[in-house]
Amino acid sequence: MTPVTLALAVPALPLAAFVLLALVPPLRRTGRPAGIVSIAAMAAALVAALRLWTLAWAREARTVTATWPWIPGDGGPMATVGVMVDELSAAMLVLVTLVALLVQVYSLAYLAEEPPPALGRYYAYQSLFAVSMLGLVLAPGFLQMFVFWELVGLCSYLLIGFWYDRPSAARAAVKAFWITRLGDVGFIIGIVMLWGATGTFEFGPLFAMAAERTLPTAAMPAIMTLIWLGAVGKSAQFPLHVWLPDAMEGPTPVSALIHAATMVTAGVFLVTRAMPLFATVPDVLALIGWVGAFTALLAATMACVEADIKRVLAYSTVSQLGYMMAAAGAGAADAGFFHLLTHGVFKALLFLGAGAVIHAVGTNDIFRMGGLFRALPQTGIVFVVGTLALAGVWPLAGFFSKEAVLAGVWERGMTVSFAMLALTAFLTAFYMFRVVFVAFFGRPHPTPDPHGHQHAHDAPPLMAVPLWVLAALTVALGLRFALGGGGGEHHGPAWLAPLSLALAAAGFALAWAEYQRRAIDPARVAAALRPIDAAARNRYGLDALYAGVYRAAVLGFSRVIGWIDRYLVDGLLNLLSAWTLRGGDRLRRLQSGRAQDYVYAVAFGVLVLLVWMQLLA
Amino acid sequence: MGLHAYLALAALVFAIGLFGVLTRRNAIGILLGIELMLNAVNINLVAFARFHGDVAGVVFTLFTIAITVAEVGVGLAIVIAIFRVRKTVEADHLTLLRG
Numbered sequence: 001m002t003p004v005t006l007a008l009a010v011p012a013l014p015l016a017a018f019v020l021l022a023l024v025p026p027l028r029r030t031g032r033p034a035g036i037v038s039i040a041a042m043a044a045a046l047v048a049a050l051r052l053w054t055l056a057w058a059r060e061a062r063t064v065t066a067t068w069p070w071i072p073g074d075g076g077p078m079a080t081v082g083v084m085v086d087e088l089s090a091a092m093l094v095l096v097t098l099v100a101l102l103v104q105v106y107s108l109a110y111l112a113e114e115p116p117p118a119l120g121r122y123y124a125y126q127s128l129f130a131v132s133m134l135g136l137v138l139a140p141g142f143l144q145m146f147v148f149w150e151l152v153g154l155c156s157y158l159l160i161g162f163w164y165d166r167p168s169a170a171r172a173a174v175k176a177f178w179i180t181r182l183g184d185v186g187f188i189i190g191i192v193m194l195w196g197a198t199g200t201f202e203f204g205p206l207f208a209m210a211a212e213r214t215l216p217t218a219a220m221p222a223i224m225t226l227i228w229l230g231a232v233g234k235s236a237q238f239p240l241h242v243w244l245p246d247a248m249e250g251p252t253p254v255s256a257l258i259h260a261a262t263m264v265t266a267g268v269f270l271v272t273r274a275m276p277l278f279a280t281v282p283d284v285l286a287l288i289g290w291v292g293a294f295t296a297l298l299a300a301t302m303a304c305v306e307a308d309i310k311r312v313l314a315y316s317t318v319s320q321l322g323y324m325m326a327a328a329g330a331g332a333a334d335a336g337f338f339h340l341l342t343h344g345v346f347k348a349l350l351f352l353g354a355g356a357v358i359h360a361v362g363t364n365d366i367f368r369m370g371g372l373f374r375a376l377p378q379t380g381i382v383f384v385v386g387t388l389a390l391a392g393v394w395p396l397a398g399f400f401s402k403e404a405v406l407a408g409v410w411e412r413g414m415t416v417s418f419a420m421l422a423l424t425a426f427l428t429a430f431y432m433f434r435v436v437f438v439a440f441f442g443r444p445h446p447t448p449d450p451h452g453h454q455h456a457h458d459a460p461p462l463m464a465v466p467l468w469v470l471a472a473l474t475v476a477l478g479l480r481f482a483l484g485g486g487g488g489e490h491h492g493p494a495w496l497a498p499l500s501l502a503l504a505a506a507g508f509a510l511a512w513a514e515y516q517r518r519a520i521d522p523a524r525v526a527a528a529l530r531p532i533d534a535a536a537r538n539r540y541g542l543d544a545l546y547a548g549v550y551r552a553a554v555l556g557f558s559r560v561i562g563w564i565d566r567y568l569v570d571g572l573l574n575l576l577s578a579w580t581l582r583g584g585d586r587l588r589r590l591q592s593g594r595a596q597d598y599v600y601a602v603a604f605g606v607l608v609l610l611v612w613m614q615l616l617a
Numbered sequence: 618m619g620l621h622a623y624l625a626l627a628a629l630v631f632a633i634g635l636f637g638v639l640t641r642r643n644a645i646g647i648l649l650g651i652e653l654m655l656n657a658v659n660i661n662l663v664a665f666a667r668f669h670g671d672v673a674g675v676v677f678t679l680f681t682i683a684i685t686v687a688e689v690g691v692g693l694a695i696v697i698a699i700f701r702v703r704k705t706v707e708a709d710h711l712t713l714l715r716g
Contacts, residue, residue, distance in 0.1 A: 591716025596647070596708055600639050 183233020
């Protein structure tokens with residue numbers, strides 16, 4: 001099959017599954033069979049994506065684009081739809097289909113207690129999400145990308161709010177939708193401005209213009225900043241990161257797929273994809289880098305004080321997305337994308353591992369777990385593998401991608417960003433091992449849940465297999481780079497690898513001393529770092545700030561509108577009706593009931609008419 | 618005497634009848650006023666018939682007289698019916714249709 005056919009098949013398979021589930025309610029309501037349909041389509045899509053990937057690898061970075069006219073316009077179509085296959089999109093396709101497949105298999109067991117119609121709905125959403133994400137990845141132009149971009153946003157909303165009868169989940173879904181929408185407004189304005197300036201949405205012509213330096217240079221900084229805003233919302237960069245931790249209200253497999261491995265990386269993908277355009281505006285790139293590095297550090301500090309295992313992972317995702325953006329901002333987009341791929345694998349592993357833990361003990365609070373390694377040995381092993389990878393320990397996948405990012409930033413001479421990212425690496429190791437020590441080692445919690453530790457056991461095979469596959473991939477990817485070299489052209493100075501290992505080791509040591517050995521009392525550390533600790537616990541007041549702004553702006557505006565409605569609109573109507581009533585009351589008195597009065601009125605009227613006629617004639 | 622004299626007489630009778638309708642308080646008096654007004658019209662019709670040499674006016678008058686008789690019959694019957702119920706024929710007291 002040609003690359004184009006394969007590329008079309010990858011999103012078409014989940015699309016078929018979605019249409020089938022959406023249009024055939026009896027099938028959807030059966031639950032598990034619906035899931036199997038979705039999984040089968042996903043598995044076929046994975047095969048197609050893998051084949052496409054090997055083709056893309058063999059062709060050595062030649063881009064294949066196939067487009068069809070979409071919006072007609074004078075002198076050729078204004079916009080097209082199609083597929084654009086290169087190493088970037090092929091690698092992304094493999095990641096998306098792989099994680100989606102594993103997550104869907106895992107969900108069969110994780111959501112086994114859901115009623116069948118709800119499970120069918122879940123798989124319909126999952127398939128739609130896969131279509132949207134794959135369409136986004138394959139988009140050959142900004143307009144198609146935007147359409148799928150919004151579709152993944154919709155799926156994210158639907159899946160966060162999967163348990164829509166929980167108020168917190170419904171609120172989180174709406175919050176995620178609105179906050180990402182805030183960035184998307186910038187994105188669409190940027191796209192339209194870019195079209196206005198260049199007359200095309202397509203990447204091909206735009207990249208050619210960038211290469212020939214024929215882009216309208218005056219408008220580019222504003223345009224690219226606006227487009228980047230879309231990525232800020234989607235990839236949870238400061239200050240629009242607040243939706244991602246709340247998105248953990250969704251089922252854990254959803255968090256693994258959408259809010260860790262794929263959808264949130266769409267922003268990084270966008271920046272990587274449009275790198276030739278971003279490269280023409282160094283100031284915007286610097287901004288991207290600074291915001292990325294700041295986000296990485298900020299989110300890492302918040303992860304250190306969080307007690308909810310999923311929220312720790314969520315802040316960790318925000319932090320790692322900041323890493324990728326920092327790399328992109330330093331011009332090392334390939335390093336950022338490399339980190340995106342490895343992070344997608346091991347973060348999905350961590351989330352699914354966390355899901356297995358939550359499934360077993362029925363709580364998200366790490367301080368109510370403890371000593372789980374004995375009860376859940378398999379889960380414990382894969383979680384530790386994921387933690388080591390995230391902390392950047394040789395020879396796991398995270399070590400190489402993190403080193404590539406750090407090297408890219410260092411090569412650019414961005415010393416402050418580099419320092420922030422290095423500190424983040426230390427914090428990453430600390431908060432991940434904090435979770436490991438508190439939840440998996442240490443003493444079991446003295447008052448376990450009613451259905452807690454005594455019955456806690458390892459995940460059923462349907463959940464365990466995806467975990468082991470991801471863990472194996474994390475190790476295999478790392479070994480591949482450890483043995484075969486590679487991992488991008490960013491290696492940095494010789495001291496970089498020891499430094500990043502030392503940072504990870506320091507984080508590990510601190511976590512061990514605080515939470516395992518209890519040589520250092522965490523409360524004293526918190527007291528020593530009091531301002532930062534308090535601020536991080538309050539999430540730097542950003543949620544409160546947004547809530548305050550929301551109250552001030554939206555509720556204030558609503559009050560004004562309410563006043564206008566009550567006193568102007570309603571008032572006018574009330575006045576009119578009062579006048580009508582009073583006028584009717586006055587007119588009523590004319591009806592005296594005495595026949596003579598009526599005759600008098602008739603006679604007088606005739607007289608008036610006669611006089612009038614005489615005067616006019 | 619010319620046509621104008623008859624017309625003036627008719628107008629006078631009509632006005633007297635209207636005055637009676639408007640001012641009498643007794644329902645029978647009001648009916649009498651109506652009779653005067655109708656007969657003023659009859660005078661007009663006969664006068665025009667006479668001066669224009671057209672018999673049609675006289676024919677109309679005959680019709681009017683017949684209808685007037687019927688009207689008085691119905692009117693008096695209503696007055697009697699009202700008197701039986703309300704024990705009065707004072708027009709000022711018959712204000713059931715007041716708004």
